Structure formats: structure tokens, C-alpha cells
Amino acid sequence: MKTLTPSVNAPARVTRRRFIEGAVIGSAMVGVGFKPSELLASTAQTVKPMAHPNILTGTEFHLEIGRAVVNFTGTPQIATTVNGMLPSPTLVWREGDTVTLHVTNTLDEDSSIHWHGIILPFEMDGVPGLTFDGIQPGETFTYTFTVQQHGTYWYHSHSGFQEQTGLYGAIVIVPKEADPYDTQRDYVIQLSDWTDEDPNEVFANLKKMPDYYNFKQRTLGDFFSEVQEKGFKQAFNDRKMWNEMSMMDRDLSDVTGHTYTFLMNGSNPATHWRGLFKKGERVRLRFINSSAMTFFDVRIPGLKMTVIASDGNLVQSVEVDEFRIGVAETYDVLVEPEDEPAYCVFAQALDRSGFAVGSLTTDAKLTAEVPEMDPLPILTHTDMAMGGHHSGHDMSGMEHTQHTMPESSGEMDHSMHQNMDHSRHAMPQSNTEPLHQMEADMDHSKHAMHQEMNHEQPQSHSKHAMEAFFDANQVVADWPVEQAEIQWGPQTNMRAENAQYRLSDPGVGLRNNGRKVLTYADLRNLHSTRHDPQPDREIILNLTGNMERYLWSIDGVPYSKADPLHFKYGERIRITFVNHTMMNHPMHLHGLWSDLETGDMNHLPRKHTVIVQPGARISYRVTVDAKGVWAYHCHMLFHMAGMFRKVIVA
Amino acid sequence: MKTQILSVSKRAGLSILTAMSTLTLCVPSVQAGMMDDPVISKFTMDKLEVSDQEDNPVIWETDFWIMKGLQRLVIKSEGESVNGESESHNLLLYGQGIAPYWDLQLGLGYDTHEEDSHNWGVIGLSGMAPYFFETDAYALVDGDGTLGLRLSTEYEALITQRLILSPEAELKAYSGEIPELKIGSGLSSLGIGLRLRYEFTRKFAPYVGIEWHQTFGDTADYHEEDQETSLVAGLRFWF
Numbered sequence: 008m009k010t011l012t013p014s015v016n017a018p019a020r021v022t023r024r025r026f027i028e029g030a031v032i033g034s035a036m037v038g039v040g041f042k043p044s045e046l047l048a049s050t051a052q053t054v055k056p057m058a059h060p061n062i063l064t065g066t067e068f069h070l071e072i073g074r075a076v077v078n079f080t081g082t083p084q085i086a087t088t089v090n091g092m093l094p095s096p097t098l099v100w101r102e103g104d105t106v107t108l109h110v111t112n113t114l115d116e117d118s119s120i121h122w123h124g125i126i127l128p129f130e131m132d133g134v135p136g137l138t139f140d141g142i143q144p145g146e147t148f149t150y151t152f153t154v155q156q157h158g159t160y161w162y163h164s165h166s167g168f169q170e171q172t173g174l175y176g177a178i179v180i181v182p183k184e185a186d187p188y189d190t191q192r193d194y195v196i197q198l199s200d201w202t203d204e205d206p207n208e209v210f211a212n213l214k215k216m217p218d219y220y221n222f223k224q225r226t227l228g229d230f231f232s233e234v235q236e237k238g239f240k241q242a243f244n245d246r247k248m249w250n251e252m253s254m255m256d257r258d259l260s261d262v263t264g265h266t267y268t269f270l271m272n273g274s275n276p277a278t279h280w281r282g283l284f285k286k287g288e289r290v291r292l293r294f295i296n297s298s299a300m301t302f303f304d305v306r307i308p309g310l311k312m313t314v315i316a317s318d319g320n321l322v323q324s325v326e327v328d329e330f331r332i333g334v335a336e337t338y339d340v341l342v343e344p345e346d347e348p349a350y351c352v353f354a355q356a357l358d359r360s361g362f363a364v365g366s367l368t369t370d371a372k373l374t375a376e377v378p379e380m381d382p383l384p385i386l387t388h389t390d391m392a393m394g395g396h397h398s399g400h401d402m403s404g405m406e407h408t409q410h411t412m413p414e415s416s417g418e419m420d421h422s423m424h425q426n427m428d429h430s431r432h433a434m435p436q437s438n439t440e441p442l443h444q445m446e447a448d449m450d451h452s453k454h455a456m457h458q459e460m461n462h463e464q465p466q467s468h469s470k471h472a473m474e475a476f477f478d479a480n481q482v483v484a485d486w487p488v489e490q491a492e493i494q495w496g497p498q499t500n501m502r503a504e505n506a507q508y509r510l511s512d513p514g515v516g517l518r519n520n521g522r523k524v525l526t527y528a529d530l531r532n533l534h535s536t537r538h539d540p541q542p543d544r545e546i547i548l549n550l551t552g553n554m555e556r557y558l559w560s561i562d563g564v565p566y567s568k569a570d571p572l573h574f575k576y577g578e579r580i581r582i583t584f585v586n587h588t589m590m591n592h593p594m595h596l597h598g599l600w601s602d603l604e605t606g607d608m609n610h611l612p613r614k615h616t617v618i619v620q621p622g623a624r625i626s627y628r629v630t631v632d633a634k635g636v637w638a639y640h641c642h643m644l645f646h647m648a649g650m651f652r653k654v655i656v657a
Numbered sequence: 658m659k660t661q662i663l664s665v666s667k668r669a670g671l672s673i674l675t676a677m678s679t680l681t682l683c684v685p686s687v688q689a690g691m692m693d694d695p696v697i698s699k700f701t702m703d704k705l706e707v708s709d710q711e712d713n714p715v716i717w718e719t720d721f722w723i724m725k726g727l728q729r730l731v732i733k734s735e736g737e738s739v740n741g742e743s744e745s746h747n748l749l750l751y752g753q754g755i756a757p758y759w760d761l762q763l764g765l766g767y768d769t770h771e772e773d774s775h776n777w778g779v780i781g782l783s784g785m786a787p788y789f790f791e792t793d794a795y796a797l798v799d800g801d802g803t804l805g806l807r808l809s810t811e812y813e814a815l816i817t818q819r820l821i822l823s824p825e826a827e828l829k830a831y832s833g834e835i836p837e838l839k840i841g842s843g844l845s846s847l848g849i850g851l852r853l854r855y856e857f858t859r860k861f862a863p864y865v866g867i868e869w870h871q872t873f874g875d876t877a878d879y880h881e882e883d884q885e886t887s888l889v890a891g892l893r894f895w896f
Contacts, residue, residue: 136692210695212859215895222818226815226817226818227822228816251787251788496757497727497760498727500757500758553757555785556754558694565726566692566693567692567694647692648692648694651692
């Protein structure tokens, strides 16, 4: 494998450096794929010969947390690993099995492993200080729990910044019943961000200078070209809001490719991960974003991707050209490579400061051409929840602060909404309309916005439209809504005055790019959720922060000063997030599913990590069916210190 | 230049620098702060430059802070040294965030002029004004009830991502005469500077610049020239 030539298409930035290939112990650069069901085909105790040394199967696992030398940039560095691998070994489990994992910490500091998205007793969740004491140096902690789900998940350290230094691996759970998508080939594609800097140093740099890693800031030249283009007054006025608020429209990612090397299954762009396929095969790709701080926009030029699962849970299949994957999310997609000998799996960082890349190829020596990155995205007034214009979406003047209407259908009979003025409603996009929390006097006159966001709705859902409509209509505002008083102050530097549901907005940098981009509005549970209970109550949580001080909080209160959230065992809670910052926040609730309201109330997709877009709001429902103490936090590693809550379920 | 710094570091105004940088190095760096905001400290040598004025004065402007959350302890020093004679303004402040971009600061000021010194009580605001103007505004009062006002603001315009043009202005005014500092009553001085730096890294940038300085009224009477224009070259760094 070490004789492979690096891709000639690798970017100049990395080819100038010298890479020591194969320095990552045990990390296979070329994948042949695997069939999880075959690995566990016989009895649970019989482990079939493995396609890879980095795939572990069975019911009992021995994992050793330690250090290993890696080299992603030309300079050898020490990574935190499991069994000497980066990424950590992929664990293949079977739904219904009881798995036992002996995790030994050989580091000189505390460690832990959290099983991300796995439903288990809270003592097994692996969050030091909350659910257990962590694993002390030299100690072994044995996790054991029964696997109650199937799909694609992952695991990572929940101690310090060990996740940034390499401690993450994939979990593939084979369903008890036959897998509806038992494909010929199956690959985990784990994306991550690597830095040669000590993550403590990265965090300190952000605290001392929040734009430390942003090398795509506005220059005088940018301003002068705008003056030439539109005149001084217009150019100045366009900058006015940003200048007055002391904010930057090019503030997309806190940590960028300036320090990060983006990895795909532990391969940097020069070593270029490769996955083999034969023409005509259907290939399942299990994308996992194990980054500390990076959102990726993923596409495979020349191939349609059929999204079949999100965060491990099956969704109604939807064909896309591209999707954005937030930190800690997973997406399973099917592809059917046919015509070309090689296809590029291209995952560009949201801020276009770099990319992770690999190839699906018929020949391990062959890599696909790597496309150019898209232009630098520029934040708009929409991302600031300030209304105004962007990319032809006129969102100005909208007033629907409380309602849940990401999109709805022009085909529907709006006369059923007796108290609302829908007279100028033009919402041709979807077929269901969640209406709880709607105020009678709402002005819906300008809801034409979503129709411009190019996405098609699968026709097959239309038959549910009326049922969903009735469901939704029955639950209008009939649960109590709780919201803590937001502590505005020096710890917050932005307030989303006009936060909208933007489920069909693919997000900055992906709007109107000519490709069919997945949005949350496309996600529908494969199974009906129409019999799920209605919420007993709603909690509104405001995501707050001050980028300039690099402080993050919820409701203006950092974790260190916050009271725990109390959920009642057995209740169904609706959570609404409002993002008062310019950053995406992937919010992860441990131990309990987040049933995301994406537009079809009968098919709420089930997620463990939900992106709250800048200046946007989003709602999901949680059935509180697991007692104990759970972590609830933003999965951006350097936001966690403040944007974190302890949840107590009793 | 190094020897010059060493020679003046014995002076009251500069000895504080050594203390500040040592403090930064002694403060433990961020420690695995997943659950709480960490204690962070920063030492900035905003200016360390030589001027083309007679005998090439060395000018410095520096600050140190140690911070947790919205609270910070700040030490600032600025001054000039020529031929072993120095003058400096030094502040020891406690700062508390009171608005998204502003800290209220309270503390003590210690000015030196050659062998003389002067103590102040200080209150001020430090932060970022709209349109990204880094701004400090300090009111001072001494034991005799003399008031002082010092305002400064600085802007950074990016020519490229690393080549940065930085205009700044500083104004000082006093309610009475302070002979030992050679300060007269009223508007005392206005300085305007323009510096062009190149950030080899975020933390290290050499620069060149031009500084125009005007003294007014009674203060001007203490000086041979009431107006000076100097070319400067120096280093900016932080850690």
C-alpha cells in the first residue's frame, strides 16, 4: 500500500510538503469495503476473518487508549488513539446483542469514551464528571449494554481535547431484521480535522484573538472594488450593519485550514483515501463527521447520492448531489458508480479553507480528479436574523416569531385555518404544515421565500398531507412553553431579532449553487411517527455567545453558572432552539432521541445531533424514556465549555 | 536595539515589562477546559520601535492581561527612552466586561519622567467601538485633585491578509499643571500615527511607520519643539 503514488491532483498547499505515508499505524489507506452483516453472519461469538485490521466485530471488545506517532503535515506528531489507530477501529455490533467493551487508559491523564448516539444506561454513556468519574491512567473501565438500535454511529473521547488529537472511531450496527439496504459494498467515510498545534493552544489563540485562524477577511481591495462597482455610498452602506455591530460577514469558521489538515478515514488530501468498487455495484457510504470544529459540504461529482439514513436512523430515501454534514452528524448514502473508473469523494470545509478527499475507484492506483473548491461563502443578513436580502431570497419584513412553518404546501386547503390570514400565501414546496404555537394574528403574507430554495419534494408523501395537517392543527399551542430569562450582557454580542425556521435553507455557501443540496426539510422518517404522543411542554433554549470574547452560553448563561435542566421521566418535551450567533451549532442530546420537526409531522426523522443554523430557530421533540444524568451540548469542541447543560431525568 | 533595551530596562518604566512577560509565562496555559471557561493570559508588545529623532529614542507600548470569563487584571505600560532617560505611563487595572465589546477598568496609574514620578487613580473604558475602532478612554485623578484625560483609538485595515495598515490617534488633556511631568494645563498633546506591519505569523510582525506629535498650550512651553514628525521602525508581537 505504501507504493501508491499520491494523487497528482492534490492541492499545491499539501504537495509542497513531504508526507510520510503509512505513518499512521494500522490505518488502511485503500479500503475494499466490507459487509457488516457478513462479518456477523454466524453466531455472535464467531468473528469472521476481518477485511481490515481496523474493524472489530463481536460482543466483547478490548480497547486501549494510548498514543501513536502520526504524520499528516510533514511533521511527526503524537496522536491520541485506540489500539494505536487513527481513526480508532470501527466497531461492528449487532442489534439486540449485549456488548462488553473493556477500555484501558494507558495515557498519563484521565480519559473516557462516549458512544455517540447510542441508547444505553447513563452510567455507560462515558461523560466524566456527569455519568462516571472518567478512566484514570492505568485503569480499565468496562462498558456493557444491550444494543437497541442499528445504523451508523461513532465514538469519541469526552475528556479534555482528546477528540481533537485523534480519539474517534466508527460504530456500525447491523440490524436484527434483514437490512433493507444490504449492499454489495459498504464503506465508513469518517471525516475529521487534524492540527499539529496543541488544541489547548488553539483554544487559547481563539480566546486571545478570535479571528486568529481566519485568513479570508475583508481587505481594503475588496472595499475599493465594491466602491468601483456600486459607488462609495452604496458600498459603505452595505458594510454599515456589519461595521456598526463590529461583526464580519466572512466569519464562517473559528478554526480553519490555516491550522487544520482535513482527513478522510485518516488520510490527508495527499495520501488520498481510496475505496474500491466494481462497476454496477451499489455502494453504501456511511459518512461520519468526527471533526472537532469543521462542517463539511460533501459531494461526489458525477454521482447522485441517495440519502437513506441520518444519524443512524433510516429516512425515506432522497436523491441529492450534495449535503452539508455538521460536526457529529452521520449520513448514510447509496451510490451506484457506473460510467467512470474513479469518482472523487469531495468534502470541502464550510469556509472553503481546505478539504478532505478520497476516491471511489476501480483500481487502487487510480484517483479521480479533485474539483475546485466553491467560492468563499459570505454571510448574509439572513444568517444574522436581520431580514434583508440574500441570493434573491427576500426575507425582509417577515413576522412569524413563534410559528413552526419551515415550508408548507400551496396545494392544501388553507381555508381550514380559520383565524389566520393566508390570503397571499404561496408555499408550493411541501405537503404538511405543522401549526402548533401559531398565533392567530400572524402575518403570513410574505411567506413566499422557501419556494426559491430549489428542492423538490418526493411526490409519494402527498397522501399523508391531510392527516398530518389535522394532527398538527389539533395541537395548536396546547402545551406550556417555558423560557428562561435570557441574560443579555457582555457575554453576548448578537441578538437574533427575527429568527426563522430555515429547514429548507441549505445554509450559507450552498444556496442556489445549481446542485440539489440536502436540507433538513428533505428528511422524513422511513417509519410513521403519527402515533407519537404530543408534547407535554416546550422548552425554548437560546444559543448565545460573544465571538469577540470567545464566550459561548445558553440563554446567556455558561455551563459553569447554569442550573441543570430537569426532564420528567415519561414526558414528551418539545425543544426549540434559537441561535443568536453567527455560527452553526450542532446540538447533541445524550441518551434520548431528538425527533426533528422537518415539515412532515407524520414522519419526524430521529436524530442525535441537530444543526441550529446562524440566526435561525429549530424545534424537535424528545421522548424522555431514560432516567439518569445526560449531557446536552454544542458539539463544536471549543464551544463546549459554555454551551453545555446537564440534564437530569427523574 | 537589544542592548538599548537592556540599558533602559533598569529604569522604573521598563522594569515593569520584565515582570509582565514573566507573569504571562508563569500563568498555566489553558487546561483541558471542556467544562469551564479557562484562565487565559496574554502579553502584547504592541510597539517596540526606534524613532529617527535625535539620538534615536526607543518607544514601547505594551499590555498584559490575565482573564477568566469577563474579569481581567490588566497591566499597561507605554513610554520612551533616550540616552538612558525615560518617561512612561503605567497602569494597573482591574477590568470587568460591562458591554459586549467594552470593559470598565479601575485601578492605579504610575507615570515617570526621568527621576520623578506621579501617581493617579484611574477609571476607564477599554474596548472596540463600532466600525472596529479599538479604543481606550481613561480618566485620571491625582492626590491634588488634578484631572487627566487620555483617549486613544486604533484601526486595522487589511491590505492583504498579512499586510496591515494601522492608523491611530492619541489625545491627552489635564486640568492643571504637573511640572514634574512637564505637563501644562489644558489640551496637552495629540499624536497621530500610521504603521504598516507584515504579520509573518499572527504573533510576530515587524513594521514601519510615521508618527506625528503635537504639544499644545502650556505643555508646549516645556518642549523645545511643539511639533515632531518621526519615522519609526519596530516589532509587534504577542504570546
